[in-house]
Amino acid sequence: MSLEFPLPQGHAADGKPLRIAVLSHLHHPISSPFQGGLEMHTSLMADELASRGHEVTLFAKAGSVSAGRVVEVLPENFEFRRGLAPERMQRQQQALDAALGSAVAAVRDGGFDVVVNNSLSLLPYLLLADTPMLTILHTPPLPWIVDAVEDGRAPLSPLHRFVSVSARNATGWSPYLPDLHVVHNGIRLADWPAGTGRSTGTVVWAGRVTPEKGLHIAIDAARMAGMELHFAGPISDAKYFERTVAPHLGRGVQHVGHLDHRELAAFLGSGEVFIASPVWSEPFGLTALEAMACGTPVAALPLGAMPEIIDADAGRLAEGLGADALAAAVTDARRLDRDRVRKSAARFSASAMVDSYEEQMRSLLEPDGLPSGSALPAAGHPDAALVP
Template structure:
């Protein structure tokens, strides 16, 4: 594929490196690396205060957008005063002619609405499942008018949208050189993610407590009241919040875990933390719900259990010794490397640009 000039437009709910953007932050970084390695030029536009080494970064000031998962299905489209989402896309409109393709990472109505008004094609990487009627309609409208421009991370994520549309399953990938394989397991369990109700941390706390294993919790506290409630409800639980760590710090702390617990109460689009754990050799125990169910091979790289069943989580924890940590690491290398991600991304971009040429 010829070398492309790509403009990445980051999520508007937080600065890159803050953790507020969840898995989108890691996805953007890894996709930028994968495409740079293939000779493509990548420039990133993101909210003020963002951090992204080794890439051209344009920081835009403005007030952050409210996360979609904190609103209801019928919530109206809103923006704060001096919205960073509007400022981001105002800048992108001004410079669009300098790029071959724009890649939108924001799960927000505005970029989808603006797509027909741009002359440079816009690709949309949808980071979550169906959360609002307005977003569902915006995604469908773009999919109908601009074929192949919508990508998702898993089939399970795409199936949450009741209205059918054609999509590209990009999945995800990691810079595996950033993760060290840890053959020997320690004496604790791990949980990684934004600390917010839809992530179901309380189930992991209960399961760990029943097995007598300490639980180390990694991630930004997005909902302080929720975190406080967990501490109040389970005062005797052996849990420790480790904070939001950089990739380098996280892989060192996560590597010795006996297993990673994934307990989402919603449909996870993919589950970057699952492949981060596998890269370190850590088995994953996850609810059979959403993206993790397409990553984990039950009985091989971890265990999939009935959603919302703490009892099954406990049973799976007792079966951790049956899982080979070497096989877990090999799964990450085979399916979720940057090379694999780059292959899929280029295939997606070719579809979009071919349609553009035909039009």
């Protein structure tokens, strides 16, 4: 299907500050303590862009905080819940769609140069086809987006560009999205100081407490390695927590709560080893990188983007998917030099990440920089452009 859209107009391709709209995922506020890596990324990216002089407007749930301007499109008392009855799930989704729809309408009327889409919604694909937009892919392929692209309900606009947070995650999306680039997530190393209060015999774990994060495997691995496990994060799946995690509490397993940014940095730096235990193909894994920045070596299950993040200086990948293999990785990781671990984390900087985003956005605003659709190689092809 051939589509024509007007080329972008204005000054924004010549190095001047951009007017940038950021569409966030609306399940949670963009504020510390962050519910997950997506919220953390959105906050960091918006603040970094604003610090560079761009005029950033973040469309988000009420309670969000940003160095840019915040436009609240959903009340803070809205609570996203899973496992509701079908009619209640439908009403909940309708409220989310209405909120994002209002954000999209404000974007269309706001005179923005470019949009950064972190929303996980189909609506920006449909309603902003004539607007330069950079979509950052934080998840494996989402069926409501893939299906709409494949059946023609959401034909891809030449004004849209896509980047994946890891090469592993890109492999799932590349059959559907042309000119797919990889821009790894980054952090500000200064926000994650080297730990000074290491607790001997303790491994740490952080993340949303849900089955796919594999906390139950981490608990077993820590015990097999003869160490205690302390974990931080929100209990996002109460049934999983009560059934699988709570019975272990108090026997070498401690929940320290849902920590804000500063508390989390101190916590991550306190462990001898950080365990990353995803039991799914996790698209990135920010907490592993944050632990590395604090000097804490990582022992990880070898799924998702873990092999892209963890090199021989930073940690050890388990040689299998069971707790015994992870325990062996914990034992090996304890021996690593913490200064070299921290140095390894410096490969993933927020500055480099946002440099790449800026390059992508400015190329969208240059008529000669627009992608040529199917003529360009997808991620995974030898000629594809992969941005480290």
